[in-house]
Amino acid sequence: MASNFPPTSSGAPPKKQRSVPTLEEKLDVLDLLKGGTSVDSVARKYGRNESSIHAIKIREREIREAVASSAPRTAKVTSQxxxxxxxxxxxxxxxxxxxxxxxxxxxxxxxxxxxxxxxxxxxxxPTEEGQPSDxxxxxxxxxxxxxxxxxxxxxxxxxxGEVASANEEAAKAYPEQLKEIIEERGYLPEQVFNADETVLFWKKMPTRTYILKSEQQAPGFKAAKDRVTVSLCGSAAGHLIKPGLPYRSANPHALKGKNKNLLPVFWQSNKKAWVTAATFLDWFHKCFILEVKQYLEEKGLDFKVLLLVDNAPGVISCFKATYTRLTFSRILTAMDADPNVNVMECWKSFNIADCITYIKQAMDAIKPETVNACWRNLWKDCVNDFKGFPAIDKEVECIVQVARQVGGDGFVDILEEEIEELIEGHRETLTNEESSRENSDSCQSPCFSRKNNQQQLLELNQSQPLHL
Structure with a gap:
């Protein structure tokens, strides 16, 4: 009988690649067996030997413990x-x-x-003193x-460390490659967009202020660690799209009874307040596409769009500086309106609805020329007379003046360096303690992931279907 495999140099058929089932598949197998499905039926369903199904059944406890212990279901090894x-x-x-x-x-x-x-x-x-560890x-x-x-x-x-040098080389070549795409397909600055995400610790204060000191001393009072992720998106011409805002609660108390569709942000919920593939696609289809279509129609342009994912540091810094100034001004305004109100009371009453209001105001304060200037490293030909980002320096000076008017420990003698550190602090990473407290059961893969330090590109037009 003729062999079904092409002959190799030795005349023997090549070995079939062994397919290792994932935890998710093993869990499905166990559930089927538990539901009464026979071993041979499960084996046929998954195209495996009955011995493999028996092996999974024998290790049921170990597999279920691995899933319960937050191991990703795509994992293939369940070593205890x-x-x-x-x-x-x-x-x-x-x-x-x-x-x-x-x-x-x-x-x-x-x-x-x-x-x-x-x-x-x-x-x-800890090992008791004088006692050897077993x-x-x-x-x-x-x-x-x-x-x-x-x-x-x-x-x-x-x-x-080899990948680092390769990434740097790829990053250097990327602007020229992007320029070729833009010129070859005839994109205008109004049709090219850049989306990026940033973490916003929306109630954070400088480390020397008594607000933060009091928070650290109060057990369970960690509101300044409460974060949202703001997805910013703007065109090379300077037009900004409504930002996406994943928050850890779908319906927080401050927003109960409010129509989420009427908010100045695209409201989403995610237990970690992160942008995941699902939340990004939701924003992309229900917000980005609709707003860009309307924008281009008003400009009399065809719906032909190039979207880059990543790299908008200028816009992000301006946004955070303005947002920080607004939160400081809120405290001062509240204290001026009611002399009996102190800084701590103002800070504690600050809720996610206020945060959204200030996100909107901060977005409105970003000028089109600032958004346009952020393209200087990617598409310098579209940038009009770049003069830096003076708005950030002005915001920092304003925050210092407001803080000194607020007065009190850590405010009256606040320095510009502390404000700059506060603005940059929104980029901080999770500490060991924060990592250990997070519930990794709900983790999902982030959407914004770079390959070779390059931006992801999505192209849309009227004549082609969208595939992501």
């Missing part, structure tokens, strides 16, 4: 880790890694090992790193 401190460490480490990916910070194997040791030291139970010391070895990558299916974690 018996050190409870290490289990907690790996959960926190995976969350920290997702945070780094969301912020587009490149991570290699060495960095992962160092971070793992740092987190483990926090979870490791556990082998965790060293974050290369073997552990390989196992961790397999358990959490971390295909993208680099173990060498």
């Amino acid at each position: 880790v018996h050190d409870k401190a290490l289990v907690k460490t790996e959960k926190a480490l995976n969350l920290w890694l997702e945070d780094m990916n969301r912020k587009r910070v490149p991570i290699n194997g060495t960095m992962l090992q160092e971070k793992a040791l740092s987190i483990y030291a926090m979870f490791k139970p 556990k082998k010391e965790f060293k974050a070895s290369q073997g552990w790193l390989n196992s961790f990558r397999n358990r959490f299916n971390l295909k993208s974690v680099q173990t060498t």
Whole structure:
């Protein structure tokens, strides 16, 4: 009988690639078996041997524990880790890694090992003085790193530094490649958009103010760590789209009874207040496309759009500086209106509805020329007489003046450097403690992910269907 496989140089058929089922598939198999489906029926359904299905059944407890312990369902290895401190460490480490990916910070194997040791030291139970430890010391070895990558299916974690130089080379070549695309397809500045996301700790204050000091001293009172993610998007001509705003609650008390469709932001909910693939696509289809169509119709232009994802630092800095100034002005205005109101009361009453109001005002304060200037590194030919971002410096000066009028510990002698640090502080990453407190069960892959330090491109026009 003729072989179904093409002959190799040795005359033997090539080996069939072994397909390892994911945790999600294993869980489905277990659920079917638990529901009464026979082993042979499950084997036929998934195209596997009955012995493989029996093996999954035997390891049911281990598999279900792996899923319950927040291992991603795309993971293919369910190795058990018996050190409870290490289990907690790996959960926190995976969350920290997702945070780094969301912020587009490149991570290699060495960095992962160092971070793992740092987190483990926090979870490791103390050894009583004079008593030897009965556990082998965790060293974050290369073997552990390989196992961790397999358990959490971390295909993208680099173990060498070679990718960094390649990314830099790709980034240098990107503007010229973008220019070729724009010129070849005839895009106008009004038709080219750039979207980026930024974290906003919407109640944060400088570290020396007694507001933050009081917050740190009050157990469970951590409102200044409450964050939203603001998705900003503007055209090369300077037009801004309604920002997306994922928040941890779908219907917070401050917005109950309000029509979310009438808000000046595109309201979304996500337990981590992050932009995920789902929230991005929701904003893209229900907000971006509709607003851009209307904008281009008003301009008398065809609906032909190029959307770049990433890289709008100028707009983000201007937005955060203006937002910060508005929050300081709110405190001063409230105290002027009622002499019996103190700074802490003003700060505690600040809610997500106020935050949205100030996001809108901060967006309105960004001038088209500022948005246009942000394209100087990507498409310098469209930038009109770039003169820097003086608005940021003016906002910082204004914030200092307002803070000194507010008065009190940490306000009366506040410095411009502290305000600049506060504005930059919105970009801070999760600490070990914050990583350990987050519930990694609800983690989703971030949408804004760079490849070779380049922006993702989405092209739309009237004659072609949209595929993402």
